[in-house]
Amino acid sequence: MSPHIQTEPSSDRREPPSLIGFENHDGIWQLDTEYYRSFIEDVTGINLHGTPSIHEIKLVQGRLEGCLEAYERDGDCTCQNFGEYEHVDSVETVHELARFFRVVVAVRIEDTELTH
Secondary structure, three states, X not given: OOOEEEXXXXXXXXXXXXXXXXXXXXXXXXXXXXXOHHHHXXXXXXXXXXXXXXXXXXXXXXXXXXXXXXXHHHOOOHHHOHHHOOOOOOHHHHHHHHHHHHHHHHHHHHHHHHHO
């Protein structure tokens, strides 16, 4: 079985990302991370095998966003090696991955803190 990361249920109407392996079921976003595992591990140093902790998910989010910032600033960073990864063919895919992880963090942590 492929590893999946998903959000908690949310009534928020965020626009779903356009990613291979992504599903949206009644406000629960789920991503089959197998499609992106080697890319995420190379860029972030985090292996998403199994069930990652929220700490690991936050690290992935932050490091993907840092890579995007470096790419936009300098035009050079690990996340530009699109030819090496089957399912990561453009910077837009990296943006969508970062956005997915940002929403997971927001729904799991920030929305939960608001209700407690």
